[in-house]
Amino acid sequence: MKVWAYVAIIISVLAAFGATYAKGHSSGYDKKEGEVQQSILDAQENARKTEEQKWSAAVAAAQANTRIEERIVEKIHIVEKEVPRVVKEIIEVNAECRDLGPAYSGLLNDQVRAANSLQSTEAPPGLDDRVPGS
Secondary structure (H helix, E strand, O other): OOHHHHHHHHHHHHHHHHHHHHHHHHHHHHHHHHHHHHHHHHHHHHHHHHHHHHHHHHHHHHHHHHHHHHHHHHHHHHHHHHHHHHHHHHHHHOOOOOOOHHHHHHHHHHHHHHHOOOOOOOOOOOOOOOOOOO
16 A cells, blocks of 8 residues: 555544544533533523512512601691691680690600601590580
8 A cells, every 4th residue: 555545544544533532522512511501591590589578578568667657647647637726726725825835745756756657645644625626
């Protein structure tokens, strides 16, 4: 045989080994790449679920705070409606009074209690029979 035939045989054997190595390396690389991509997708899904849970908790807390604020505003409106009536009764009873006395302070205390989400007392201490409690 001639030298070029030996060279062709060596080149074809090396090409076969190279192709086999490349195919094995490529299949391992593709497998590893698929595992990495799947782990990335799993991590993204877990992060999305975690954020959804955090968002749901934040929405629930905000709704609870909104309900509390609505109750506070309702109580403040009730107290604000009572203030002119009580002031009018105090002025009619004692037209020369310089301060509004315990009835006004009782209403002010009720308004503060309402702003702090506390229950107002049924009959605030210090009020006489002519001025009802809130």
